[in-house]
Amino acid sequence: MIITSAKPFEEILELLKNEDYIFVIGCNVCAAKLKTGGEPEVLEMCRRLEESGKHVVGWALPTAACSIRSYETLLEKNDKLDEALCVLVMGCGSGVSAVANVVDLPIYGSNNTLSLGGSSGGKLLSSQCVMCGDCTISEFGGLCPKAQCPKGLLNGPCGGAVDGKCEVDSEKDCVWSLIYERLKKIHRLDLLYTIHAPKEHAFK
Amino acid sequence: MLFNFREKLNSSKFLITAEISPPKGVNVSVPLEDARQLKGIADAVNVTDNQCSIMHMSSLAFSKLLLDEGHEVIMQLTCRDRNRIGLQSDLLGAYALGIRNICVMTGDFPSCGDHPGSKPVYDLDSVQLMELVRKLDSGIDFAGNMLDGGTSFCAGAVSGIDPEKTLQLIKLEKKVRCGADFIQTQAVYDVGMFEEFMESVNHLEVPVIAGLIPLKSLKMADYMNRNISGIHVPEEVMARMKGASDPLEEGLLIASETIRELMNLSRGVHIMPIGSHKNTPRLLSMAGHSLK
Numbered sequence: 001m002i003i004t005s006a007k008p009f010e011e012i013l014e015l016l017k018n019e020d021y022i023f024v025i026g027c028n029v030c031a032a033k034l035k036t037g038g039e040p041e042v043l044e045m046c047r048r049l050e051e052s053g054k055h056v057v058g059w060a061l062p063t064a065a066c067s068i069r070s071y072e073t074l075l076e077k078n079d080k081l082d083e084a085l086c087v088l089v090m091g092c093g094s095g096v097s098a099v100a101n102v103v104d105l106p107i108y109g110s111n112n113t114l115s116l117g118g119s120s121g122g123k124l125l126s127s128q129c130v131m132c133g134d135c136t137i138s139e140f141g142g143l144c145p146k147a148q149c150p151k152g153l154l155n156g157p158c159g160g161a162v163d164g165k166c167e168v169d170s171e172k173d174c175v176w177s178l179i180y181e182r183l184k185k186i187h188r189l190d191l192l193y194t195i196h197a198p199k200e201h202a203f204k
Numbered sequence: 205m206l207f208n209f210r211e212k213l214n215s216s217k218f219l220i221t222a223e224i225s226p227p228k229g230v231n232v233s234v235p236l237e238d239a240r241q242l243k244g245i246a247d248a249v250n251v252t253d254n255q256c257s258i259m260h261m262s263s264l265a266f267s268k269l270l271l272d273e274g275h276e277v278i279m280q281l282t283c284r285d286r287n288r289i290g291l292q293s294d295l296l297g298a299y300a301l302g303i304r305n306i307c308v309m310t311g312d313f314p315s316c317g318d319h320p321g322s323k324p325v326y327d328l329d330s331v332q333l334m335e336l337v338r339k340l341d342s343g344i345d346f347a348g349n350m351l352d353g354g355t356s357f358c359a360g361a362v363s364g365i366d367p368e369k370t371l372q373l374i375k376l377e378k379k380v381r382c383g384a385d386f387i388q389t390q391a392v393y394d395v396g397m398f399e400e401f402m403e404s405v406n407h408l409e410v411p412v413i414a415g416l417i418p419l420k421s422l423k424m425a426d427y428m429n430r431n432i433s434g435i436h437v438p439e440e441v442m443a444r445m446k447g448a449s450d451p452l453e454e455g456l457l458i459a460s461e462t463i464r465e466l467m468n469l470s471r472g473v474h475i476m477p478i479g480s481h482k483n484t485p486r487l488l489s490m491a492g493h494s495l496k
Contacts, residue, residue, distance in 0.1 A: 021481075052359050054261050127216065142321070145495075149407070150313055150324065151310060151313060151324065151326045153310065153324050153326065153328075153329045154329055154332075155329050155375060155378050156331070156371050156372070156374055156375030157371050157372065157375070157377065158310040159309075159310070159362065159363075159372070159433055159434060160312065160313070160433050161389065161433055162431070162433045165347075167312070167313060167316075167433070167445075168313045168315055168316075176309035176371055177371075180370070182372055188317050188472050192371070193374060193377070193378075195331060195335070195381065196331075196332075197332065197380065198327060198328050198329075201327075
């Protein structure tokens with residue numbers, strides 16, 4: 001799941017200050033789960049934009065904003081798109097880009113895209129993977145230090161962790177402490193002794 | 205007579221290293237003057253690399269200025285600000301300018317410093333950086349290309365001193381496996397703890413230079429205990445600082461006693477005062493350290 005957070009409404013209004021006749025596109029996957037672009041949020045956005053003096057020509061909720069086949073498929077969802085002078089996408093950065101690929105109008109995004117995360121046991125998990133394209137997660141018991149350590153350290157923790165908490169965010173567990181506990185649980189503490197080479201950042 | 209830091213490391217001499225920070229700006233006179241107090245006292249001067257993520261003059265440039273003044277320098281190099289291209293290029297430049305000793309470390313996160321929004325790099329970690337240095341030493345770069353002249357660095361790394369921190373000890377072992385010539389540690393206040401640490405790393409057979417930050421006040425000791433990972437100021441030291449009529453002097457006395465004890469435990473001490481080295485010569489003579 002792509003983790004997004006909604007920009008403050010005032011910031012969105014500022015983005016749209018020279019725009020009118022807006023079409024709003026939500027996303028019924030990650031953004032819907034995170035309540036940053038599902039149907040209730042799209043309807044609320046339309047209402048607030050209208051309240052602020054903007055005309056909203058219509059809205060649509062594709063299954064995934066990041067996976068739009070064509071302009072026509074959007075029109076099938078709501079043909080009011082033809083009357084729009086700009087589009088506001090309530091998805092992640094990928095959703096905004098996918099819409100921009102098929103709609104020749106000014107495009108705006110209502111969210112900040114934060115990380116590739118997930119949820120487990122009802123708890124939101126941010127930054128679980130940085131999509132490095134060179135996956136070695138099994139070496140760390142299934143927890144990626146590249147993603148979960150702010151410094152992305154592959155060979156052990158930095159010297160900054162205090163009582164198992166991260167130097168950068170004292171609310172957050174040091175992922176290396178979690179990796180240690182995981183590896184202990186699965187009887188693979190031997191993996192801690194591997195010297196890991198740096199990631200190869202091939203252009204993707 | 206011993207000439208350079210590498211030779212001294214291989215000798216039985218108790219070593220003194222001391223930390224100097226480059227200026228924040230181009231006026232180099234104050235830190236150069238501070239470093240002059242270490243002449244004839246310190247076996248090498250560590251030059252910090254944008255310590256605490258606070259932007260300063262580069263460690264490389266200031267190391268060269270110190271070298272020109274006749275100091276033996278240890279250029280510190282963090283993984284925070286440069287990718288593997290930048291790191292190698294600076295290392296080649298440093299070597300060509302005469303810098304022979306380096307000390308590699310991860311580096312504090314940018315949010316700790318005065319440019320909190322800058323992009324953290326950490327393309328390599330400190331273990332991989334040590335590996336990189338050894339490649340340059342063997343005449344090839346990190347990608348395996350031949351160099352027109354390789355380096356020959358005396359390269360150290362850093363470590364905490366808590367013997368309970370298994371992950372830190374494993375990481376230290378990796379640094380040594382990658383070829384660390386020496387280790388400089390976090391500040392020691394609890395000599396008993398340091399002794400245990402030394403026992404747990406004894407098998408690595410690497411020279412360990414113990415860190416030392418003379419206490420200036422009870423408040424400082426308290427701050428260290430609460431906020432600095434791996435630093436443990438024991439109760440007894442806290443009590444002495446609390447009862448001292450002149451805390452600065454008491455801090456120096458405690459530090460000098462620590463040095464005396466460390467003489468039997470470590471290969472040397474690394475002095476990192478908060479502020480200037482004004483008291484460093486006196487501290488060392490209080491500790492009974494004979495000058496070279």
